[in-house]
Amino acid sequence: MKRSSIVALLVFVAALAFFFSLDAQKTRNLQAAVLQLLAPFLKTGSGLEKQITSVRTGLKSLDQLEAENNTLRVENRSLKATNQALRDVEHEVNRLRNALDYRQRSVFKLIPAEVVTRDASTWWRTVTINRGKDDGIESDMPVVTDEGLVGKTTTVGANITIVLLVSDENCRVAASVEGTREQGIGTGQRVAGTLTPLIDLNFLSKQANLQPGQKAYTSGVGGVFPAGLFIGTVKSFRVRELDGQAQLTPAVDLAKLEDVFVVTGRK
Amino acid sequence: MIFFALLCALVLVAQVVEYFVPPLEWMFNAHIYFVPVLVFYGAMALPLPLMILLAAWAGFLLDILTAQVIGPHVEISIGSAMLLYVVLASIMHGLRPLFIRGRWEVHCIVSGFCTSAILLAQYLMICFRRGSIFFTRETWWQIGGPGLLAMLMAPLVFWTLHWLASATRFDYSPEGEGRL
Helix, strand or coil: CCCCHHHHHHHHHHHHHHHCCCCCCHHHHHHHHHHHHHHHHHHHHHHHHHHHHHHHHHHHHHHHHHHHHCCCCCHHHHHHHHHHHHHHHHHHHHHHHHHHHHHCCEEEEEEEEEEEEEECCCCCCCEECCCCCCCCCCCEEEEEEEEEEEEEEEEEEEEEEEEEEECCCCCCEEECCCCCCEEEEEECCCCCCCCCEEEEEECCCCCCCCCCCEEEEEEECCCCCCCCCCCEEEEEEEEEECEEEEEEEEEEEEEHEEEEEEEECCC | HHHHHHHHHHHHHHHHHCCCCCEHHCCCECCCHHHHHHHHHHHCCCHHHHHHHHHHCCCHHHHHHHCCCCCCCEEECCCCCHHHHHHHHHHCCCHHHHHHHCCHHHHHHHHHHHHHHHHHHHHHHHHHCCCCCCCCHHHHHHHHHHHHHHHHHHHHHHHHHHHHHCCCCCCCHHHHHHHH
């Protein structure tokens, strides 16, 4: 073996030993630092993605218009395109207005944030948002939308944060079911075959007999999630050997997250 | 050295791009991974020291971007993907003589298997940490699907990188290793 190969191997083994010896806090710091370095790339990518999606939507509506009426003149096309652009703006205004309303009427102190990236990995469900320590965000803060619970923050950089989604198996939420005294622990599923994975609500009593459509809320036990956040709606219930388990459809469409709020406390 | 630097930059770009490529719902949510195809090309094209550096770089990026720190625990330590990439890349490096003879299909087939091997290893590590193991149809698709997609992508990546290598006057042959 060549000398350069031996040196490369030794350097690699030393690096490996260093990384394996890192504890959780040091890992979090290292991850935050590297994420911070990559933040400009991720934010640029996010901007490009939005532009491409916008162009694709525009092209799709033009295709539909052509199919409907091939005799439309160029002026009409231009007017339709302008109209489409205005509709996009209207949609954006409505979305932001809803978010602003929610922020004003909420009992929590909320920091608005935008989703920069969705999860790129197969086994973990996370998103990154464009806010961080500079905005007062810390680890283990709940993340919500006006529709319900999204997840909690894990690694926090200066202006970028990883959010562990409620659909991840590692995100555990103490929950109670409306109209009952049932309490359980909600966790995501390890492997999900769809873009909208379900949440398992475990450790319910065998007699719970939950019905589809009943709503589950955070119970406030555990200290991370305050009570009263909407987690999801019961889809099914089954009795297991030792407990009852319900499957919840998440309150928030996690595949289409755009704007979220980080809960930093109560007003 | 220019070609090696380009490969490292491409790995970074590919890692960022993966964030913006949605999973394929018709393939049980299988993701598309570009990085392994690039790394395993490098594993066959580069001499051993640079191959180790490239694989470690790709593994480091994967580790950093996927590490889950939950309270006082790290689910899979940083370094795990580095080790995985270097081990798999080293296996592929053993097939380098075939690659140098121009057998492009070797890169395609083994890239696919190695992509799936990375996902399988990650899944087994997660199962070990979480204390239970199960394999459903979705699991197999999410492990095998990216491998199949990598195999399909590999010829295009192979020819593009081959062109890039000749454009940067990179010499594959073991005798040419001094002229990187």
